[in-house]
Amino acid sequence: MTVSPEDVRHIARLARLELTDEEVERFRRELSTILAYVEKLEQLEPGSAPEPGKPDQPLRQDTLAEWPDVTPLHEAAPDFEAGFFRVPRVIE
Amino acid sequence: MSPGHLPTAAALARAVHARETSAESAVEAALARAEEIEPLHAFLSLRGEAARAEAAEVDRRVADGDADELPLAGVPVAVKDNIAVAGGPTTCGSRLLEPYVSPFDATAIARLREAGAIVIGKTNLDEFAMGSSTENSAFGPSRNPHDPTRVPGGSSGGSVVAVAGGCVPVALGSETGGSVRQPAAFCGTVGVKPTYGRVSRYGLVAFGSSLDQIGTVGSTVEDAALALTVIAGSDPHDATSSPEPVAALSAGLDDADPAGIRIGWPAEYFGAGLDPAILAACEAARDRLAAAGAEIVEVSLPHSPYGIAVYYTVAIAEASSNLARYDGVRYGFRAQSNELSSMYLKTRAAFGAELKRRIMLGTYVLSAGYYEAFYGKGTAVRARIRADFEDAFQRVDAILTPTTPTPAFPIGEKAEDPLAMYLNDIYTVSANLAGIPAISLPWGKTPARPDRPALPIGVQLMGPDFAERRLFEIARFLEREAPEA
Numbered sequence: 001m002t003v004s005p006e007d008v009r010h011i012a013r014l015a016r017l018e019l020t021d022e023e024v025e026r027f028r029r030e031l032s033t034i035l036a037y038v039e040k041l042e043q044l045e046p047g048s049a050p051e052p053g054k055p056d057q058p059l060r061q062d063t064l065a066e067w068p069d070v071t072p073l074h075e076a077a078p079d080f081e082a083g084f085f086r087v088p089r090v091i092e
Numbered sequence: 093m094s095p096g097h098l099p100t101a102a103a104l105a106r107a108v109h110a111r112e113t114s115a116e117s118a119v120e121a122a123l124a125r126a127e128e129i130e131p132l133h134a135f136l137s138l139r140g141e142a143a144r145a146e147a148a149e150v151d152r153r154v155a156d157g158d159a160d161e162l163p164l165a166g167v168p169v170a171v172k173d174n175i176a177v178a179g180g181p182t183t184c185g186s187r188l189l190e191p192y193v194s195p196f197d198a199t200a201i202a203r204l205r206e207a208g209a210i211v212i213g214k215t216n217l218d219e220f221a222m223g224s225s226t227e228n229s230a231f232g233p234s235r236n237p238h239d240p241t242r243v244p245g246g247s248s249g250g251s252v253v254a255v256a257g258g259c260v261p262v263a264l265g266s267e268t269g270g271s272v273r274q275p276a277a278f279c280g281t282v283g284v285k286p287t288y289g290r291v292s293r294y295g296l297v298a299f300g301s302s303l304d305q306i307g308t309v310g311s312t313v314e315d316a317a318l319a320l321t322v323i324a325g326s327d328p329h330d331a332t333s334s335p336e337p338v339a340a341l342s343a344g345l346d347d348a349d350p351a352g353i354r355i356g357w358p359a360e361y362f363g364a365g366l367d368p369a370i371l372a373a374c375e376a377a378r379d380r381l382a383a384a385g386a387e388i389v390e391v392s393l394p395h396s397p398y399g400i401a402v403y404y405t406v407a408i409a410e411a412s413s414n415l416a417r418y419d420g421v422r423y424g425f426r427a428q429s430n431e432l433s434s435m436y437l438k439t440r441a442a443f444g445a446e447l448k449r450r451i452m453l454g455t456y457v458l459s460a461g462y463y464e465a466f467y468g469k470g471t472a473v474r475a476r477i478r479a480d481f482e483d484a485f486q487r488v489d490a491i492l493t494p495t496t497p498t499p500a501f502p503i504g505e506k507a508e509d510p511l512a513m514y515l516n517d518i519y520t521v522s523a524n525l526a527g528i529p530a531i532s533l534p535w536g537k538t539p540a541r542p543d544r545p546a547l548p549i550g551v552q553l554m555g556p557d558f559a560e561r562r563l564f565e566i567a568r569f570l571e572r573e574a575p576e577a
Contacts, residue, residue, distance in 0.1 A: 016416075027449065035453075038405055044398070087435065088431050
């Protein structure tokens with residue numbers, strides 16, 4: 001498994017990570033090694049695997065419950081005003 | 093730095109009930125010890141003032157005759173800093189959550205409080221619980237009390253150091269692939285990974301949601317069991333918490349007799365790469381069980397050797413999704429920028445190297461063209477690992493293995509080799525992938541060598557779903573038989 005610098009940059013864009021050239025090279029090397037290790041799964045014969053388990057729990061009722069005090073939730077935000085999370089301008 | 097001697101949680105709660113000591117003095121002693129072991133960097137924050145006030149309240153409740161409702165009356169507890177405690181930080185060992193203040197208690201914390209326990213501080217961890225050494229903390233590594241030049245293991249390193257360093261009798265950690273058991277083995281404490289769904293994940297910051305589980309660390313088997321009894325049980329806030337009734341896990345453990353118990357011995361867990369002293373420890377534990385009348389049965393877990401490969405598809409895929417929420421909008425750190433997409437990028441640049449590595453890997457295995465080959469294959473092999481255990485548990489009550497292939501390694505030794513670091517969890521990840529309970533307990537130390545001092549050894553017991561009680565019984569027997577550490 002070899003990962004190219006272009007693969008690394010593509011994945012970084014999808015993951016919203018900004019990488020330096022040095023990081024691109026390091027992750028290219030490390031991802032190649034780790035993915036080569038993970039590829040040992042390919043040695044296993046397909047077909048005989050049981051289906052992954054499905055949760056069999058009953059779901060709770062979807063009822064509205066009041067949060068006692070929303071102020072700490074607002075205060076946890078870097079920029080919160082008048083009921084809104086404020087972010088930089090999205091549309092010019 | 094030698095571990096201090098402090099009473100067990102069970103003994104301390106009894107003494108508080110009997111008014112022989114007070115919650116306030118227990119908390120004061122724990123806070124003082126936390127200062128003494130500060131060089132080991134177990135804690136990221138201490139709750140001095142809040143803990144003292146809560147201790148005074150526990151003492152009032154005991155004086156009012158409420159002792160029966162307080163199985164952990166006055167017991168100081170350390171909590172991994174990825175579990176929310178209201179009104180204080182939950183940093184996850186990350187710059188991304190450094191400014192965050194938890195608005196609520198995790199369910200496990202609420203239950204500890206109701207039982208009379210007092211959280212004295214939040215402990216160090218690998219960033220977002222991703223690591224096996226606590227070296228990935230943005231706030232610096234923790235150190236092993238048995239040799240401060242070595243790692244305590246991870247990711248729940250701080251919680252285990254707080255117990256091994258004699259500060260608290262019990263602590264909470266969390267597991268995704270061995271993050272309680274591995275440091276417990278490295279530091280000579282008991283570490284428990286409960287059945288998936290046994291403990292509510294509400295208030296535990298998500299890493300790999302199909303694997304994550306809060307676990308307990310104890311200086312003794314009884315303490316780890318007592319703390320788990322308190323925090324276990326279903327919770328409307330976590331749809332994956334189990335309605336299975338919670339047994340009393342710590343009462344009467346001494347009365348259990350191993351005669352007739354069937355113990356599985358899986359060849360796959362004793363192959364190349366296992367330290368000879370750890371192999372010898374497992375054989376000694378096996379022989380003690382056999383001498384007491386347990387039946388030793390060879391079992392096969394043929395897919396366990398694929399555990400790490402499966403883990404690094406499933407866990408990192410879930411992690412990359414869970415970590416997408418750290419975008420600087422609703423909580424935590426935000427890097428200032430006048431444009432939204434660059435705000436995301438600059439904010440997420442605060443993730444450490446291991447986080448970026450796992451986000452990259454997870455995004456890769458979930459991306460178009462690779463999903464089936466990696467994530468699809470990973471989930472299929474995960475089901476086979478589970479099926480192997482189901483087969484084995486038709487024939488045995490529990491399985492005995494090493495917890496780790498080696499004892500604690502020097503700080504920095506594996507920092508530049510991520511795969512070598514991942515392989516540390518080779519004996520622990522399968523229990524997480526299968527969802528089954530597992531315990532690591534101390535079994536003596538490795539002989540001292542010129543290149544390393546004597547270091548603690550952990551042996552592991554794994555059992556079928558919700559068989560925690562049986563595991564604690566066997567572990568308690570082994571605890572009595574174990575050589576002096």
